[in-house]
Amino acid sequence: MRVVVAESGDAAGRVAADMVERFIGDSVSPALGLATGETMQAVFSELVRRHRENGLSFAGVHAFLLDEYLDLDRHDPCAYRNVAHRVLARHVDIGPGAVHGPNAQADDLDAECARYEREVRDAGIGLQLLGIGCNGHIAFNEPGSPLASTTRVVALSDRTRADNARFFPDGQPVPDRAITQGIATVGAAGELVLLACGEHKADAVARAVEGPVTPGLPASAIQLHANVTVVLDPPAASGLGCPRVAPAPRGSDEGMLIGPAGDI
Ligand code: F6R
DSSP: EEEEEEESSSHHHHHHHHHHHHHHHHOOSSSEEOSSSSSSSHHHHHHHHHHHHHHOTTTTOOOEEEEEEEESTTTOTHHHHHHHHHTTTHHHOOTTTTTEEEOOOOOOOHHHHHHHHHHHHHOOOOOEEOOOTTOOOOTOOOOOOOEEEEEEEEEEEHHHHHHHGGGGGGTTOOSEEEEOHHHHHHHTTSEEEEEEEEEHHHHHHHOOOOOOOOOGGGGGGGGOOOSSEEEEOOHTTTOSOOOOOOOOTOOSSSSEOOOOOSOO
16 A cells, blocks of 8 residues: 655645546556545646646547435536536546446346446446545445445434535535445546545545455545555545655655555
8 A cells, every 4th residue: 555645735646646647648548446525625636737737638548437316306507427527527528428326216126236337346446536525434324334335325323414415505404315336336447546635534535545455444445456556645645654765656746655464
C-alpha cells in the first residue's frame, strides 16, 4: 500500500487526477470507477480543468458509479447519476451513455443489482476512485458488510444519513436505502485510489490503513488489494502512527509517500 500525504486537499485532488490521467493515457479502453461526494470534487475539478486547458480527453472512457440512492426521483439533483453528470460528465468529452450506474428505478431491484454486478465485472474496472465515510464505509458498504459482498440493496446507517444531509435541500430526507457495489466488487478493480481529506476522516483512515481487516471497518478491506494508493491531506493523515518517510512517487511533486505499514 502506498500512502501519499499531500500538502492540502486540492493537492490531494491533483495527485489523484495525475493517477486518473495516467490511467486513461495508458489504457486502450479505460473503465474508470467513480465515487461521488465532497472529497471527489477536487479530483473532478482538476480533471475538468485539464480537459479544458490541456486537452485531456475522456472520449474512450467508460465510467462506473459505485453506488446510487434508492427512493429518489430519477431527476433529483442529489441522485448520484445526476451528480456525476453535473460535476464531471457534462464538462468533458466522455461519450453519451458512457457513465454507467445502477438503475434505482428498476422494478426488480435484486435483478438490477445482479445486472450491474455483471456489467461492472465484464467491464473490468482498471482504476477505482474511492472516498471513505467517517464510519469507515467504502461505496455504501456500511460497517458489518461482508468482505465478500457484491452489488446489492443496503440500508444506510444513521451516521451516513446524517453526514450526507448536507447535500440535500432543507426538509428533504436523506434516503435510507441505496444500491452499492459490494466490497468484493470494489476489490476486483485493478487499482484502488482512496482519497480522504479533513480531520473528521482521520480515525477511519487510520483504522483502514493500520487496523485489522474487518467487516466492522469496510475500508480496511483495501489492505487485501495488491495495488492501492491512499491519498490524504495532513489532517486526514493525523491519526496514522509514526510514518516512515520515503521519496515521492515518480512524476508527482505534490506530496510525500509514506509507508505506515512498512510495505511500500
Ligand atoms: C459515494 C461513496 C461514498 C463516499 C463517502 C465519502 O459514491 O462511495 O463512500 O465516498 O461517503 O463522502 P465525502 O467525500 O462526501 O465525505
